[in-house]
Amino acid sequence: MASIRMERLRKVFGKVVAVADVSLEIADGEFMVLLGPSGCGKTTMLRCLAGLERPDGGRVFIGDRDVTDAPPATRGIAMVFQSYAVFPHMTVRDNIAFGLRMRGVPPDKVRRRVEDGAALLQIDQLLDRYPAQLSGGQRQRVAVARAIVMQPEVLLMDEPLSNLDALLRLQMRAELKRLHEEVRSTTVYVTHDQVEALSLGQRIAVIRGGQVVQCDTPGRVYDAPANRFVGGFIGSPPMNFLDATLRRDGAGAAVEVGGARIPLPRAPQAADGGEVVVGIRPEHIAVQPAPSPDGVRARVVVLEPLGPQALLTVRAGAETLKVTTPVEFHAEPGAEVWLRFDAARIRLMDARTGDALAG
Ligand SMILES: Nc1ncnc2c1ncn2[C@@H]1O[C@H](COP(=O)(O)OP(=O)(O)OP(=O)(O)O)[C@@H](O)[C@H]1O
Ligand SMILES: [Mg+2]
Numbered sequence: 001m002a003s004i005r006m007e008r009l010r011k012v013f014g015k016v017v018a019v020a021d022v023s024l025e026i027a028d029g030e031f032m033v034l035l036g037p038s039g040c041g042k043t044t045m046l047r048c049l050a051g052l053e054r055p056d057g058g059r060v061f062i063g064d065r066d067v068t069d070a071p072p073a074t075r076g077i078a079m080v081f082q083s084y085a086v087f088p089h090m091t092v093r094d095n096i097a098f099g100l101r102m103r104g105v106p107p108d109k110v111r112r113r114v115e116d117g118a119a120l121l122q123i124d125q126l127l128d129r130y131p132a133q134l135s136g137g138q139r140q141r142v143a144v145a146r147a148i149v150m151q152p153e154v155l156l157m158d159e160p161l162s163n164l165d166a167l168l169r170l171q172m173r174a175e176l177k178r179l180h181e182e183v184r185s186t187t188v189y190v191t192h193d194q195v196e197a198l199s200l201g202q203r204i205a206v207i208r209g210g211q212v213v214q215c216d217t218p219g220r221v222y223d224a225p226a227n228r229f230v231g232g233f234i235g236s237p238p239m240n241f242l243d244a245t246l247r248r249d250g251a252g253a254a255v256e257v258g259g260a261r262i263p264l265p266r267a268p269q270a271a272d273g274g275e276v277v278v279g280i281r282p283e284h285i286a287v288q289p290a291p292s293p294d295g296v297r298a299r300v301v302v303l304e305p306l307g308p309q310a311l312l313t314v315r316a317g318a319e320t321l322k323v324t325t326p327v328e329f330h331a332e333p334g335a336e337v338w339l340r341f342d343a344a345r346i347r348l349m350d351a352r353t354g355d356a357l358a359g
Helices: 043-048 092-102 107-120 136-148 168-183 194-201 217-224 228-233
Strands: 005-015 016-026 032-034 057-062 077-080 152-159 185-191 203-208 211-216 240-249 250-257 260-264 275-281 285-288 295-305 309-316 321-325 338-342 348-352
Touching: 005 043, 016 043, 016 057, 016 211, 016 250, 032 043, 032 194, 043 077, 043 152, 043 185, 077 136, 092 107, 092 136, 107 136, 136 152, 136 168, 168 194, 185 194, 194 217, 203 217, 203 228, 211 217, 211 228, 211 348, 228 240, 228 275, 228 348, 240 348, 250 275, 260 295, 285 321, 295 321, 309 338
Parallel strands: 032 185, 032 203, 077 152, 152 185
Antiparallel strands: 005 016, 005 057, 203 211, 240 250, 240 275, 250 260, 275 348, 285 338, 295 309, 295 338, 309 321
8 A cells, every 4th residue: 555645744944834734645556746836845745755854744644654754765665856866977777776776685686677667668778878878868767767666655756857858758758657557656746847747647736835726637627727826827828817797697697708798507606796707718719700799809919820729819808818729710910809708618716816616
């Protein structure tokens, strides 16, 4: 059993609360992503799990064992660090074997595990090279191989792809996903890249200011962000937000936004006349040349073809919105258009708190 449980975990550096009473459970074999902006406490959380940082409050459990005060070597974990330091004076083989030798694993077993690990990461042709003779991506794979040959119950990875170029990131991302399907270690993966999080995570914990603001499947985090921060952090381009007023009457609920009235399929928990924010993703807006009662009037700013689709920037009142359109779509800057929101995909938020409204 290698589930992980953090209970009200807290870590403070002077006046900075890096981890603010976080409670989070990660299931045995799960791939959990910690996602959040720079400085939100991701690395600190991981270091507390690893035992490299002593928490100021709360407990950490691995399996049923309370490891809060246990030294790192006894926790059954392996970690790939943000600066994936490999030893420059050792060959790839010796780098990967290092931890196993430290643990006193017999030499023939070390050799077998190193070769298996290298094959899994497709660096078996490189075992006799030194790190200086490798590309960044190959060096990265050495760091991952070094961690997985330990056959850890828990694998912690801190932005392992951050030093790679875009294409290599894409390849390594798929490789890491495949690797997890083979190795099945309980994995905690830290990133500030939302695409990486959506791609890799079975669940994503979105972190802000040392707190988990939402923890859910990639689909839920994307479709049903818990608040404005999550909607604005996930998605490229992110969710659009518009100020609106909620209307409720005998016929049901609607939002009034930019002169349009959009009927809602479900009534949210907010009163008639309530100030709300409409959250809508770029792909859930259709652009029309003619007005309609539920169409928000807007003016075209710019149209950018992006290969499989185009990205349209429009202004609706004081707001700038992004809309994805088919590549065939054409519009001149300055043209008037009407935006129709897919009402079922609207995420309503409280204008004051930014929290999503139930309903
Ligand atoms: N050893 C330390 N001493 C003082 N402050 C620290 C220390 N380590 C981290 N911090 C502070 O704690 C906060 C969280 O840092 P942390 O490294 O966990 O962030 P992060 O989410 O990993 O950021 P990044 O994406 O930039 O790596 C930051 O404000 C950081 O400045
Ligand atoms: Mg970090």
